[in-house]
Amino acid sequence: MTTPEIRDILLENFDGKIGDYHEFAKSEYQKRYGSYIDVADKEWLRDVCLFLRDDDRLQFNSLLCLSTLDNNDSTLSVVYHLESTILRHVLAMKVTVPVTETEVPSITDVWPHANWHEREGWDMMGIRFVGHPDHRRILLEEDYPGHPLRKDFREPTFYHGMKVPY
Amino acid sequence: MGLLDTLHDQVDYSIPNDKTGEGSVVVTSVDALFNWARLSSLWQMGFGLACCAIEMMATSASRFDMMRFGVIPRPSPRQSDVIIISGTVTLKMASRIKMLYEQMPDPKYVISMGACATCGGPYWEHGYHVLKGVDRVIPVDVYVPGCPPRPEALLEGLMRLQEKVRQETTKTV
Numbered sequence: 001m002t003t004p005e006i007r008d009i010l011l012e013n014f015d016g017k018i019g020d021y022h023e024f025a026k027s028e029y030q031k032r033y034g035s036y037i038d039v040a041d042k043e044w045l046r047d048v049c050l051f052l053r054d055d056d057r058l059q060f061n062s063l064l065c066l067s068t069l070d071n072n073d074s075t076l077s078v079v080y081h082l083e084s085t086i087l088r089h090v091l092a093m094k095v096t097v098p099v100t101e102t103e104v105p106s107i108t109d110v111w112p113h114a115n116w117h118e119r120e121g122w123d124m125m126g127i128r129f130v131g132h133p134d135h136r137r138i139l140l141e142e143d144y145p146g147h148p149l150r151k152d153f154r155e156p157t158f159y160h161g162m163k164v165p166y
Numbered sequence: 167m168g169l170l171d172t173l174h175d176q177v178d179y180s181i182p183n184d185k186t187g188e189g190s191v192v193v194t195s196v197d198a199l200f201n202w203a204r205l206s207s208l209w210q211m212g213f214g215l216a217c218c219a220i221e222m223m224a225t226s227a228s229r230f231d232m233m234r235f236g237v238i239p240r241p242s243p244r245q246s247d248v249i250i251i252s253g254t255v256t257l258k259m260a261s262r263i264k265m266l267y268e269q270m271p272d273p274k275y276v277i278s279m280g281a282c283a284t285c286g287g288p289y290w291e292h293g294y295h296v297l298k299g300v301d302r303v304i305p306v307d308v309y310v311p312g313c314p315p316r317p318e319a320l321l322e323g324l325m326r327l328q329e330k331v332r333q334e335t336t337k338t339v
Binding site for chain 2: 139140141144148153155159160162163164165166
């Protein structure tokens with residue numbers, strides 16, 4: 001099933017909550033993995049994910065990847081790559097939030113593999129995943145200043161008395 | 167009388183008295199004795215950080231065999247004389263390394279292995295999480311360049327450390 005067909009199924013149930021379909025790919029491979037749909041209303045993200053997992057036509061039983069982006073225009077994005085290992089189709093979804101209010105619903109209870117990915121998203125990009133069961137940094141120390149993959153990040157001069165710049 | 171007995175009769179088993187060392191005195195200085203003992207048994211802390219640790223393990227293995235220099239990996243900092251910083255020192259790890267170094271008994275030595283431990287290596291500019299040189303936390307005796315250094319280079323660094331230990335006196339240690 002292609003991404004526009006999946007989007008049509010979603011629109012039947014979540015009218016107005018699902019955004020546009022973006023395709024910037026040339027080859028079939030890129031069309032399969034490179035196109036994505038927007039989730040317009042992030043409050044409905046968890047319901048959309050549950051529908052994608054449980055609907056018989058979709059059966060997305062695997063979250064391939066959860067990654068975060070800084071779009072450099074005061075917005076951050078979370079990208080969800082899903083795959084159905086039963087029906088052999090893939091889907092990419094994107095949620096965009098303003099940098100001032102970076103709260104996205106956690107989907108750890110939908111796909112448990114999202115747990116560490118969301119912790120990494122908090123650690124590196126500073127996106128809060130509301131409802132996450134273990135919302136800590138995953139790699140850096142808890143008192144590290146800032147989230148280093150943000151475009152506006154400046155590395156600290158000193159950290160615990162150690163000089164950081166070269 | 168067998169063949170072996172015949173042979174034994176022909177061998178002179180009397181040992182010259184002046185070559186056994188029995189009853190003799192070896193004269194040396196305390197410095198030389200201590201230094202010889204220290205440089206011949208540099209016990210290494212079993213501690214690896216990144217890809218340099220793979221080369222360090224290769225140096226310990228049978229082809230290069232660090233143990234012929236008296237380097238034995240020890241599982242505890244309290245039993246070790248030398249710590250080989252083999253890899254990228256992150257800011258999170260730096261405080262742990264400092265604690266491990268402080269737990270080692272004197273005299274203690276540090277080998278900084280590879281570009282990352284020496285100056286940050288490829289992370290020198292954008293490594294927000296990397297300590298740019300382990301000598302910002304603990305004093306380093308020998309720097310081994312390379313990314314990662316070959317086992318021969320690490321052995322060279324080890325022999326340089328042995329030469330350094332040979333120059334020490336009890337007044338400074």
